[in-house]
Amino acid sequence: MLLELNNVEVVYSDVILVLKGVSLSVEAGQIVALLGANGAGKTTTLKAISGLLRSEDGKVTGGSIRFQGVPIHAEEPQNLVRRGLVQVIEGRRILPHMTVEQNLLVGGKVQKGRVERRQMLDKVYGYFPKLVNLRARVSGYLSGGEQQMLVIGRALMAGPRLILLDEPSLGLAPMTVTEIFELVERLRRQEGIAFLVVEQNANVALAVADHGYVMENGRIVLYGTGPELRENEDIKEFYMGMSISGHGKSFKDVKHYKRRKRWLG
Amino acid sequence: MLSLLSYVANGALTGLLYALIAMSFVIIYRSARVFNFAQGEIVIVGAFLVWTFMSAFDLPVWVSVPLALLSSLLLGVLIERLILRPLVGEELFAFVMVTIGLLIFIRGVVLVAWGPEVRFFPAVLPMAAVKVGPLVFDRALVIGAAVTLVVAAAASWFFNRTQLGLEMTAVAEDHQIALSLGISVKRSIAVAWGISGLLSTLAAIIFLNGKGMTFLASDIGFAALPVALLAGLESIGGVVLGGLIVGIAVGLAAYFLDPIFHGGVAAVFPFVIMVVILLIRPTGLFGWKTIERI
Numbered sequence: 001m002l003l004e005l006n007n008v009e010v011v012y013s014d015v016i017l018v019l020k021g022v023s024l025s026v027e028a029g030q031i032v033a034l035l036g037a038n039g040a041g042k043t044t045t046l047k048a049i050s051g052l053l054r055s056e057d058g059k060v061t062g063g064s065i066r067f068q069g070v071p072i073h074a075e076e077p078q079n080l081v082r083r084g085l086v087q088v089i090e091g092r093r094i095l096p097h098m099t100v101e102q103n104l105l106v107g108g109k110v111q112k113g114r115v116e117r118r119q120m121l122d123k124v125y126g127y128f129p130k131l132v133n134l135r136a137r138v139s140g141y142l143s144g145g146e147q148q149m150l151v152i153g154r155a156l157m158a159g160p161r162l163i164l165l166d167e168p169s170l171g172l173a174p175m176t177v178t179e180i181f182e183l184v185e186r187l188r189r190q191e192g193i194a195f196l197v198v199e200q201n202a203n204v205a206l207a208v209a210d211h212g213y214v215m216e217n218g219r220i221v222l223y224g225t226g227p228e229l230r231e232n233e234d235i236k237e238f239y240m241g242m243s244i245s246g247h248g249k250s251f252k253d254v255k256h257y258k259r260r261k262r263w264l265g
Numbered sequence: 266m267l268s269l270l271s272y273v274a275n276g277a278l279t280g281l282l283y284a285l286i287a288m289s290f291v292i293i294y295r296s297a298r299v300f301n302f303a304q305g306e307i308v309i310v311g312a313f314l315v316w317t318f319m320s321a322f323d324l325p326v327w328v329s330v331p332l333a334l335l336s337s338l339l340l341g342v343l344i345e346r347l348i349l350r351p352l353v354g355e356e357l358f359a360f361v362m363v364t365i366g367l368l369i370f371i372r373g374v375v376l377v378a379w380g381p382e383v384r385f386f387p388a389v390l391p392m393a394a395v396k397v398g399p400l401v402f403d404r405a406l407v408i409g410a411a412v413t414l415v416v417a418a419a420a421s422w423f424f425n426r427t428q429l430g431l432e433m434t435a436v437a438e439d440h441q442i443a444l445s446l447g448i449s450v451k452r453s454i455a456v457a458w459g460i461s462g463l464l465s466t467l468a469a470i471i472f473l474n475g476k477g478m479t480f481l482a483s484d485i486g487f488a489a490l491p492v493a494l495l496a497g498l499e500s501i502g503g504v505v506l507g508g509l510i511v512g513i514a515v516g517l518a519a520y521f522l523d524p525i526f527h528g529g530v531a532a533v534f535p536f537v538i539m540v541v542i543l544l545i546r547p548t549g550l551f552g553w554k555t556i557e558r559i
Contacts, residue, residue, distance in 0.1 A: 052445055057354070081447025089445055095438040097499075097553050098431070105428065106435040110447045117428070158447060 002028045002068060002162055002194050003049065003085075009062030010041075010048050010218075018044045020218040021063065026162065031188055031195045033205040033226070035235075036215035042198040043090060045215070046164040049196075050087035051077040067162070082110045084161035088154075090170060090198070092147040096140030100131055103139050103150055107157030117157070124153040127183065145176035152183070162194045163187075169201045177201065181208050206230045271400050272516040278402060280512015281410040282471055283535075286489035287496065287504045288416065289464040294498040295424075295437040296457035298357075299349060302364040304465065305486015306371035307344075311337040311466025312386060312473050312482065313379045319387040326389055334466050341462025345455050353451075375480045388475035409471030413505065416464065420501045433457060437499065438553075491539035497552020507550065511535050 003026040010019035019041050026032045034042050047053040048060050051072070060073040067085055080086075095103050104124055108117040125132045128149045134142060139150055148168055155163050165184070169177040185208045187193050199205035206212055206226045214222035214235065222234070229235050286308060293301050301307075314336050318329035348367060352359055395402040423430040436443045436453040443450050472485055496507030519531035542549060 050445065052441060055354075055441055055444055076449075077444045078447040078449050081445075086447075087445050089442065093439065093442050095435050095442060097438060098434060102425070102431055102434070106431050106443075106448070107446050109428070109432055114428070154446065 002026050003196065004066045005049070005063065007063035008048060008060060008065060010044055010053065010058055011061045012056070012058045018218055019048065022218070022220055024213050024220060026194050026196050028161065029188055029192045029194055030210045031184065031197065031208050033209035033212035034196060034198045034215060035202050035205065035212055040215040041218040042215055043166055046087055046166055046196065046198060050085065050164055051075055051080055052087060081158050084159065086155040086158045086160040087164040088151050088166060090166035092144065092151055094139040094147050094150055098139060099136050100139050100142070100150055101135040103154050104157050107154030110158050120157050120159060124156050127156065127187065128153045144172050148172060148180055152180070156187070160193060162196065165195055165197045167198055167200065169199060169204060177204055184208060202235060267399055269520050272520040273513055274400055275402065276512040276516020276519070277509050278406040278410045278512065279515070280492070280508040280510070281413040281505070282406060282468065283489040283492045283511060284504045284508025285409065285413040285416060285464060285468045285471070286485060287493035287508060288420065288501060289461040289468070290489065290493040291496070291498055291501060291504055292420070292457050292461045292464070296433050297349065297454045299360045299364065303368040303371055305483035306368050306375070307337065307340065307462055308465040308469045308485055309375060309480060309483040310340060310371060312469035312478060313375060314466065315389065315470060316384055316386055330389060330470065334463050337462040337466040338459045341458035342455050345458035350451065372480060372483065379480070381479060383477045383479050386473040386476055386478050389470050390474045392475050405471050405474035412467065412471065413508070417501055417505045424501060488535060491535040494539050495542050495549055497549025499553045500551035503549065503551030511538055514538060
């Protein structure tokens with residue numbers, strides 16, 4: 001097992017319980033989707049894994065997180081990156097005053113030396129040919145889609161085994177989103193990189209995911225393979241806005257429905 | 266006319282010295298997002314270290330100066346480690362107060378350790394004036410200007426071309442991204458404080474070469490403040506230009522305004538510039554603004 005979370009609890013500022021026992025697993029080379037509404041705890045889950053939680057006054061207070069069999073809940077982020085676990089923070093967080101190539105080189109921090117870093121850079125440019133022409137451009141002026149590719153490319157520079165990808169579709173055109181998920185799928189196939197993807201856009205995430213989890217209020221409430229979840233009526237209702245009869249449902253209906261019914265009763 | 270030229274040229278040289286000190290502000294600000302009000306005190310500690318090694322211990326120049334540079338580098342790292350690091354994650358206000366506290370503390374230590382009397386800073390650099398045509402310059406300032414340009418070029422290369430420099434720039438941009446990419450933010454900040462300490466002593470040598478000094482010479486730190494703000498607190502190259510602008514403006518003020526107001530205008534002029542910059546363009550000429558895509 002590449003990544004295994006067992007009953008993980010997270011508390012912010014010593015008082016706010018955000019994750020209330022999350023268990024999930026990702027095997028090598030898998031794409032796993034983590035779905036859920038805003039505030040369900042998806043991003044917190046990713047930060048608990050990557051160790052970034054501590055920079056936000058959060059703490060793992062219970063359960064265990066293992067990466068390649070080793071407990072990592074107290075590990076510094078830099079050691080995790082070195083071991084092949086990289087998080088792509090949500091919101092296309094480029095380093096806006098640095099050029100595209102500088103962004104990528106910084107991502108290659110954990111590479112052994114200059115030569116390895118250059119090789120990795122060429123590989124990333126191979127996956128993102130668009131970035132080659134933009135290499136000298138200040139990244140703050142790229143389009144949203146280009147910035148998303150840059151942050152994924154930057155994570156790739158570390159030569160990871162697992163990428164924690166937080167909402168790659170946020171604010172992007174459907175075409176661009178498809179392109180990004182195709183790339184994720186290709187990176188998995190050709191590089192054997194596993195992905196744990198947090199998404200609001202369940203449809204596009206489940207299309208490539210081997211399996212998925214649905215979170216609500218800091219708990220995992222649903223688990224299934226990609227196709228299973230795509231066919232699941234609740235998922236259809238909540239994330240795709242479709243009723244059983246296949247007609248589109250209005251937000252108000254869904255909201256009403258949600259008030260009546262809770263996951264797992 | 267000749268004397269005007271002399272005022273402008275000497276102003277420019279002094280401005281470049283301010284730029285060197287401003288660079289020590291900027292290097293810390295870039296990585297730690299901390300504005301170190303105690304920078305002038307670090308300059309003066311560097312100066313007293315050189316004095317101690319050379320005049321009190323009678324060590325030769327080539328031992329004293331590297332020793333003082335190394336000590337001030339360690340001082341920078343030590344300050345970061347003992348005083349700033351425990352505050353990581355606190356409000357900006359806490360950092361402002363702690364560096365002001367540091368200023369008062371170091372001033373006290375300097376007074377206790379070296380006393381209030383005037384000491385003569387050894388002439389590390391040659392004292393003979395430089396004559397360019399009819400103009401006469403302080404040789405230390407000319408060397409200082411060259412040092413500033415070399416240091417700025419080196420720093421610019423370091424932050425844009427080397428891996429460690431790029432990582433430190435990334436830390437300057439965003440601590441959390443830097444963390445997520447496996448960069449040790451703490452180490453970057455410590456390196457910045459070290460470099461900054463070293464630059465401060467370098468500036469002290471140029472500034473005080475062969476002159477008398479007391480603990481009050483630390484005011485040079487405040488004189489460099491307008492340069493750092495004019496440049497924008499993130500830009501190394503901007504600091505050089507900022508230094509030239511402020512220096513030349515002071516030269517012009519000394520030439521034109523001082524006779525009218527019976528002196529003193531030149532001394533406050535940098536701060537007038539500073540207030541104007543803060544009103545018109547708080548990020549300075551070359552500081553990082555939030556990039557809003559069009």
